[in-house]
Amino acid sequence: MTTSTQVEAEEDLGWTRGDTVRTAIAGGVAVLLLGLAWYLAATDGEGLGGSNAALMLLVGAGLGILFERGRYCFFCIFRDMFEFKNSRGVYAVLISIVVGMIGYAMIFSTRLPTPSADNTPTDAHIAPVSIALVIAGLAFGLGMVISGGCIAGHLYRLPQGHLRSIPALAGVVIGFGLGFLSWDFMYSSFILGAPVPWLPAGNGYTLAVLLQLGVLIGIGVWLMKWNPPMEGRGARAVTPTEIRRQVFFTRWPTLMTGTGVGLLAILAYYKDAPLGVTQQISSLSRTGMTELGWLDSFMPGLDERLAGCVAVVVETITTNGWLILGIVLASFIAALCGRRVKVEKTTALNSSTALLGGLLLGWGAMIGLGCTIGVLLSGTHAMALSGWVFGAAVLASAGLGFKLGLHRKAAPEVY
Amino acid sequence: MSTEEKTAEGSSTPQKSSGGKLAIAVIATAALAGTGGFVVANSTGGDEGTTTAASSGEAGGESATTINEVDIPGENRGYEDVHTDEPLVTTDWLAERLDEGDLYEQGIVLLDVSEDLPTSELTPYAEAHIPQAQYVEWSSEFTQPNTREFIDADEFTELAQSLGINDDTTVVLYGDNNNWFAAYAAWVFNLYGVEDVKLLDGGLHKWEAYDERELVEEVPSVPEGDFEAKPQNHDIRAFQPEVLEIAEENAAADGENVGEFNLVDIRSAEEHNGEVGVDPEIFEGEGASIWGHIPGSVNVTWTEIVDEETGEFLPEEEIRAIYEEAGVDFDKPIIAYCRIGERASHTWYALSQILGEEVKVYDGSWSEWGNSVGVPVANNSGERAGLWGQQ
Incomplete structure (x- = not known):
């Protein structure tokens, strides 16, 4: 992946017939995306997710572009770090947390001037911290390594031609199903009665923001040792070619990607719901299973006050579904324009490992009430300890997975 | 960081500066860890997850707390299994179901929950009642003896099963006095997670006095149900x-x-x-x-x-x-x-x-x-009222 996204500076990009075709398709998809947003705005999302549908579709599109162009992919970022000792991608995550949490703190402070433990914002992703969350994070991290991406990663890498994302996402749907089946046990054994630490509670927003800022800066400083030297760049003129290269071909700077993701997270929470990519997918699993009679229509704990990124009510499509569609379509557009749609080789082995990894991702995301976006990102934004704990568990098991080379064993043709 | 060290001359200066940096790093880490511990320790309420009935009230400084910490087991289950699509049935609806035959076979359990005041103009259940209705005594069957609390979940399971209630049963309640106690029962049934609970609109008054429909003496017998009560839903x-x-x-x-x-x-x-x-x-x-x-x-x-x-x-x-x-x-x-x-x-x-x-x-x-010490009370009468207000 690292090499394919970078084009040598000296090379002239040129314009091939392929570019014409790709740009035409990208234009068509863009028209479709914007037309859909226009339709949703004009009908107020009636029956199709409500008045925020158009906005969330566009937020998803923004994320899709940022993910694709900034390579905001937890799999890629962790792999660079553990395998190539390159921590640069981590800074995009750190910055997106910084930006998002400040925005969240502002929104919280207007809604809840005095934060306290029995008065947590119910719509933010603040989850109980229990051993179940750790187990979920460990499973998720392992699934990420084996399947070649986290759930959001699969969503944006699928349009790049990462075909393993198809069995992986199928695995996610099934994994959610398994998660629902094991929910009762996990809930009653571990989650019920677990504390729900919300850092601003009893401390105020300032202290919570400062603490998180301190931790993030600490991580950032520590990771500087794994920052590869910047290659000198020759003098360049601002020409159309150079702009095209910067926009569509070279990876966007981490600072820009991280800030963009953080701002979109604030916008999404302010207008609709915290970012997350699993709610609509888990609804699919849950609706199917409920209709087949494999699940009770009421799930203790889950349908109570646990806020997270997992299906509660099952409708046709929610704003979360539009967000996902936006990610996929916009990523496709961005990838097409940058010549990055390349069908990856799939084999029986790497498809089945993707499926297996997807199962772990889905199960982990169900028990953890979300994924790297819904729990790690939106959780730390909301200054919930659960975001940190889940993140640490994912990091630990992904690190181990990469050290053991599980991603190569799972897909020898790709890595 | 490394460039500074390289450019620094002499052998003692770099050691000093790296020693200084180490000290700053240690202090910064300790401060961060200390703050972190403090913030995390502060950030949870004591009783997350299961709710309990009691809290400390408004204790501050030297004041005392008057509310005892009584634990009422339960959970916050939301309103999804509380809200019912069609919460009311009409007497016509019920009459049609009765015409069709056995209510139990239609998945319906009909319950009379009445106050039975002697002053009521309506017929008490013991004398006659709506066909196929069973009787539940609100005071003795819903509450624990000599304690002001409802029967617990296991006892409720037992009661519901004895009434023939299954997981998918439609429970239809009615009673005298405009369904007061039937509504009370509906609430208790929802408290313990019975999902499909409906009221006969108008209650016994509508059926007996307004519609003048038939009452019977026969008491139905139903097979034991399989409903399992959930913990109390403290969201209601x-x-x-x-x-x-x-x-x-x-x-x-x-x-x-x-x-x-x-x-x-x-x-x-x-x-x-x-x-x-x-x-x-x-x-x-x-x-x-x-x-x-x-x-x-x-x-x-x-x-x-x-x-x-x-x-x-x-x-x-x-x-x-x-x-x-x-x-x-x-x-x-x-x-x-x-x-x-x-x-x-x-x-x-x-x-x-x-x-x-x-x-x-x-x-x-x-x-x-109205019997609690210290709680705020508003009185619009403009006079001292209550026990300490009369002459």
Whole structure:
């Protein structure tokens, strides 16, 4: 992946017939995306997710572009770090947390001037911290390594031609199903009665923001040792070619990607719901299973006050579904324009490992009430300890997975 | 970091500077860890997950807390299994089902929950009742002996199974006195997770007095059901500590309804205003030493939302308009109270089940509030009222 996204500076990009075709398709998809947003705005999302549908579709599109162009992919970022000792991608995550949490703190402070433990914002992703969350994070991290991406990663890498994302996402749907089946046990054994630490509670927003800022800066400083030297760049003129290269071909700077993701997270929470990519997918699993009679229509704990990124009510499509569609379509557009749609080789082995990894991702995301976006990102934004704990568990098991080379064993043709 | 060291000359300076950096790093880490520990330790309430009935009230400084920490097991299950699509059935509907034959085979369990006051003009169950109805005695069968609390989940499971209730059963309740106690039962059934609970609109009055339909003496026998009670759903039950929080906020705002919940007092206007107490001749045991109402509560007597003649609930929009006019802010959830919780259940039924709002019953009601030491009370009578107000 690292090499394919970078084009040598000296090379002239040129314009091939392929570019014409790709740009035409990208234009068509863009028209479709914007037309859909226009339709949703004009009908107020009636029956199709409500008045925020158009906005969330566009937020998803923004994320899709940022993910694709900034390579905001937890799999890629962790792999660079553990395998190539390159921590640069981590800074995009750190910055997106910084930006998002400040925005969240502002929104919280207007809604809840005095934060306290029995008065947590119910719509933010603040989850109980229990051993179940750790187990979920460990499973998720392992699934990420084996399947070649986290759930959001699969969503944006699928349009790049990462075909393993198809069995992986199928695995996610099934994994959610398994998660629902094991929910009762996990809930009653571990989650019920677990504390729900919300850092601003009893401390105020300032202290919570400062603490998180301190931790993030600490991580950032520590990771500087794994920052590869910047290659000198020759003098360049601002020409159309150079702009095209910067926009569509070279990876966007981490600072820009991280800030963009953080701002979109604030916008999404302010207008609709915290970012997350699993709610609509888990609804699919849950609706199917409920209709087949494999699940009770009421799930203790889950349908109570646990806020997270997992299906509660099952409708046709929610704003979360539009967000996902936006990610996929916009990523496709961005990838097409940058010549990055390349069908990856799939084999029986790497498809089945993707499926297996997807199962772990889905199960982990169900028990953890979300994924790297819904729990790690939106959780730390909301200054919930659960975001940190889940993140640490994912990091630990992904690190181990990469050290053991599980991603190569799972897909020898790709890595 | 490394460039500085390289450019520095002499052998002692770099050591000093790296020693200084190490010291700063250690202090920064320690400060961060210390703050982190402090913040995390502060950030949880003691009782997350399962809710308990008690909180510490408003203890601060040297003051004492008067509310005991009583644990009522339960959970916050939301409103999904509480709200019912069609919460009311008509007497015509019931008559059709009875014509079709055995209710149990149609997945219906019909229950009579009545107050059976001797003054009632309606026939008591023991003499005659709607065909195929079973009887549940609200006072003895729903509550624990000599304690003010409902039967626990296991006992409720036993009761429900003995009535032939399965997981998918439609429970239809009716009773005398405009379904007061039937609504109370509906609330208790929802408290323990029975999902499909409906009221016969108008109750026994509509069936017997208004429609003049048949009553029978025969008592049905049903097979044992398999329903398993869930823990109490504390999203539909309010306890004194949370009401106290709201009351204190409202009291601080001169009785304005500023708290997080609307409070709806469904007692008579005289009781609400604090002009009268409870007549001990009729309502022995429901008396209160203090008269008045919880600060910030609005008064909508339960009779206002039923049709006088038929006893049926008014149309949904009319009910909503009545509460809106009384000052209920439907953007906030609602807590309803009365004297012991049974008429508040009637109002709960209208607001929660018919209007689909998020509503709790404060079943401690005035018989708890009006006898509690220190809680804020509003009285509109302009006089000292209650036990310490009379000559």
